[in-house]
Amino acid sequence: MQLHEEYHPELRADLEFLHNFISSQNWCEAKTMPHCPHSYVVRGKGPKEEDFARFVQHIRSFGYDDRWYSLTNRYLDLDGFKYWTMGFVYSDTVIINRCALSKDSRAFCVEPQQFMAKPSP
Numbered sequence: 001m002q003l004h005e006e007y008h009p010e011l012r013a014d015l016e017f018l019h020n021f022i023s024s025q026n027w028c029e030a031k032t033m034p035h036c037p038h039s040y041v042v043r044g045k046g047p048k049e050e051d052f053a054r055f056v057q058h059i060r061s062f063g064y065d066d067r068w069y070s071l072t073n074r075y076l077d078l079d080g081f082k083y084w085t086m087g088f089v090y091s092d093t094v095i096i097n098r099c100a101l102s103k104d105s106r107a108f109c110v111e112p113q114q115f116m117a118k119p120s121p
Helices: 015-024 049-062
Strands: 039-042 064-068 071-078 081-086 095-100
Touching: 015 049, 049 071, 049 081, 049 095
Parallel strands: none
Antiparallel strands: 039 095, 064 071, 071 081, 081 095
């Protein structure tokens, strides 16, 4: 697992929680992006709100920044998978994604997809 505790050295990742969260989710395959094989869970459609928030916080506290084409995301590598969120501000974060780790962190997708933030209503 790749954790970057230098961001918050007083914190320690709760590996038991992370493993329990991951194994308890019904990860959905992203069928609309067959060229980018990955799966996801949706906030409010499976995970309890407090568990979703806690997992997102782990990604953001212990993850690392990496570029995926023109985008910079925060990732957390754990047990052969790479995890990241959709949404920067927590209130806009509704998806946790994961894909199998590969030698090239960007190899899971043939072409980048442009994501545009939607303004809050």
